[in-house]
Each structure stands twice: as structure tokens, then as C-alpha cells.
Amino acid sequence: MEMNGTPSQLGYHMPAEWEPHSQCWMGWPERPDNWRGNAVHGQHVFAKVATAISMFEPVTVCASVAQWANARSQLPPNIRVVEMSMNDSWFRDTGPTFVVIKAQSNSDNPEQKVAGIDWNFNSWGGVDDGCYEDWSLDLHVARKILGIERLPRFPHTMILEGGSIHVDGEAFLSGTCLTTEECLLNENRNPNMTKEHIEDELKAYLGVKKVIWLPRGLYGDDDTNGHIDNMCCFAKPGVVLLSWTDDETDPQYERSMEAFSILSNATDASGQKLQIIKLHVPGPLFMTDEEADGVAQDGEAKPRLPGTRLAASYVNFYIANGGIITPQFGDKKWDDEAVCVLSQAFPDHEVVGIEGAREIVLGGGNIHCITQQQPVV
Secondary structure, eight states, X not given: XXXXXXXXXXXOBOOOTTSOEEEEEEEOOOOTTTSTGGGHHHHHXXXXXXXXXHTTSOEEEEEOTTTHHHHHHHSOTTSEEEEOOOSSOOHHHHSOEEEEEEEEOSSSSEEEEEEEEEEEOOTTTHHHHXXXXXXXXXXXXXXXXXXXXXOOEEEEEEEOOGGGOEEOOOOTTOEEEEEEHHHHTOTTTOTTOOHHHHHHHHHHHHOEEEEEEESOOOTTOTTTTSOGGGTEEEEETTEEEEEEOOOXXXXXXXXXXXXXXXXXXXXXXXXXXXXXXXXXXXXXOBOOHHHHHTSOOOSSBOOOOTTOBOOOXXXXXXXXXXXXXXXXXXXXXXXXXXXXXHHHHOTTSEEEEETTTHHHHHHTOOTTTTEEEEEOO
């Protein structure tokens, strides 16, 4: 069912990711021009992520007709596997952005209603700058998910990916959204929209009152043009986690310092100053010759070149019902540090590290990028 009007007009807002979920949605990777070894390695790690999340909440994995049986065989029985066509498996960006409204029911408890925003999508940059040439199947992912769940749909013509926004979940138009100018103001997204126009749309559709713009995302995150979910996220209202490095020779240092300065001088929609928790990046990590050779470089997708710096970040984690599913990159010092920092930031959650998350980074994202939470009804 398509909704008339904007979510905020009807009382909806985007909840925080730490609020209760009814389930998590994921896709299943298969395209050989993005995932090395015909996606065998990537599928193994996707299965580990899905299995870890399923310890805390239900998980639905969507796989193509060619991959359904393979996905079913690699996933535990408690995970639902449904058939769905897609161009690639980045459900944070192609799936719906869920919004909620609390309405009084006949009982003493309020009833929460859920709907989804179906943003436009152009493969992170269109024909010239996008990650692959054909994204026609991805355009229907959000609508299919909402159809399966029989949830109302808010269609939008603005090109936007879920990984480019992060909210604190404060309701009744008192919420705050984080994003980056590098992505949302990129000419390869919405060249005819001004910053003010885009901000107005975020407020109207996410139900937020304020947008905090960071100039740039993580260094090396060229696939998404600097998504916020690799750079900075809310841990709770008034508290953010920021990708960090102390190495002044690292190109990431300038970006982290730039973001730290802006966040230090910012307030959220309620007027409170932000507490900043630094989450050190791993490495730096680079794509090896072997990893690049395993990708079918046929010209349909953005090339994966040896020596490319990987956009690896511990900020790119998933918050489940009582769990934090975080990437581990094989850099023991910073892997262990990330688990420690996240355990302190989320004391009521169990932190679960996913070994081998480098495989997801090789494809252009990480755990937050391949997941999409559905709020509980």
C-alpha cells in the first residue's frame, strides 16, 4: 500500500537502530565481478554474520533463484531463506528504511505501526560513477520486502542509500540525523537538489529536526562516496562513535580530525553537546594481488585493483536485540580494541566479532552495509 504524504506528516519517524527489532534482512552475494572466487568466500562470511544475528533476533536472507538452494544449505534452519532477484546484496542501501508510529490501541499499551521508505537508487553514482552498470533489479528490493511483510510504503524519487544516514531515534520531530556532504551532495546522486532541499527531505521522511553534516566519510570509501556508516554513528542520543587514527601520516587522520572538530562544536536537536567515542580504524589494509585476481573483471562492475586501500572500519557494525555484531579484520591489536570500546559503549549488549570480515570489505562495505533491521510491531 502506497502512502500519501510524508512520514513526518503522518507521525512516523525513523527509530534508533538499538530499539527492538522484529527481524533482520540480508541479501546473498553471488556476482563474480564483485565477490572473489565466485562469491564463495563472501557467502561463507555472510552466513557467519546471519548466524550470529540469529542468536539475538530472527533473520531473513534473500537469494536469487540460482542461489536459493546454496544459501539454504549454508544457513541454519532457524534462518528464513526467500527467493528474490537482486543485482547485489547490499540491503542497507537497496532495502527499505523502516519508520514507525505509535498509536493508541484498545489496550493500555500503545501499538507501534511500521512502514518503509523506498528511496530511489542508482548503484552509488549512476552510469558513469556507479559500482555496476545494471541496477534494475535492486530498484525493486525495498518494495518486495515491504510486500512480503504487508507494510505500507512511502515511495521517494530522491536517490539515497540507507548507509548514508544515521539517526538517534528521538521521536516527535526532536531527532538528529548524521550524514556526509561527500555522499549526499555528490553530483552523481541528486544534482538538481540543493543542500537545503535534501535536508528538508531528510527531516520530512526520517522525522528528524536537525541534520549534522560531516564533510567527508572514511578515506578510501570511494564505492559509496563516503557513507556515514563507515565514519560515524550514534551509540545513544548525544553519544557518537567516530572512526579514528592517531597516525598523522595516514590520510584518514585529516578526515577524523575534521569530523571531530565539527562534532565537538555541534549539538543535537535537543541542544545537548555530543560525547565522542573514538574507534580506531584497522591497518591500513590493502587489496592483495591474489584477492584482485579472484574477481572476474569483465567491465560490468567497478574494477577491483591490487594495492587499493580497503575502507575498513569498526563503526560498520550491526546492533541486534541485545547483541553487537562487529567486523574483525585480522589486525589483532585493533580488533581487540574495537571489541573493548564497543563493549563499553553498549554495556547491555553482547559483542560478537565476525572473523574474516575482510571478505565483505573487499566487496565494498561491511556488516552494517549488508543488513537492514526491521523494527518490532
